[in-house]
Amino acid sequence: MKKLMAANWKMYKLAGEAGDTAAALRAALDGKLPADREVLVIPPFTALGPTRQALAGAAGFALGAQNFYPSRQGAFTGEIAPDMLLDAGCRYALAGHSERRHILGEDDAVVGRKVAFGLAAGLSMILCVGEKIEERQAGEVEAVVSRQLEAGLAGVPTDVSAETLAIAYEPVWAIGTGLTAGPAEVAEAHAVVRARLVARFGPENGAKIRILYGGSVKPGNAGEILGIDNVDGVLVGGASLEAESFAAIVTA
């Protein structure tokens, strides 16, 4: 399966800026996108339209959403449904990003509902997991990641199609801090995720599901990170905001 190179634009970029960045990214990667890589752009909701337009017809590019509410429709003021995201051109969505867990207060159970609902609605889901610094210091990385995976995947059928599910390991202490997990730490955490996926989905399917690394990925460290065992892509925040820098990561 292709490596998934994802740009999470978080709460940055007005619609016009997003369209311009997406167009610049497309131009920067024109003829240079490696055949084994897929680019995913995840803008804020209000920028989905212009981003979609800028990427229309570009092979190897996909659009994603940062969040949704796990219901088809209804009286949920301020929320957005998977069908609306599919209608806006999204193929992927995130669930369980650390900023939603730790700033917006989403717990494991909500994250699990979103993953199961999003998949059933036809979105490809990226479940984010990762420990806080105090959990790492207490030697709890495996326990935390395993708990988040178990709850996050609880409603996912074992025969889920591997292309429609990915895990992003994002240690909370490495997000937006300039600190990256070292190669040994990344390899260790990704091995834990892989073992859980194999236990949950069987050796064949569990081996295929992509595991992305996220947390201060930059053009200068992307190549090394992508070379680590069980790293099947990256989820990039800050360094994805500029087309040139994200294009350098995609081709690293």
Ligand code: 13P
């Ligand atoms: P940074 O790349 O800015 O550390 O953010 C990572 C992240 O949270 C991607 O979802």
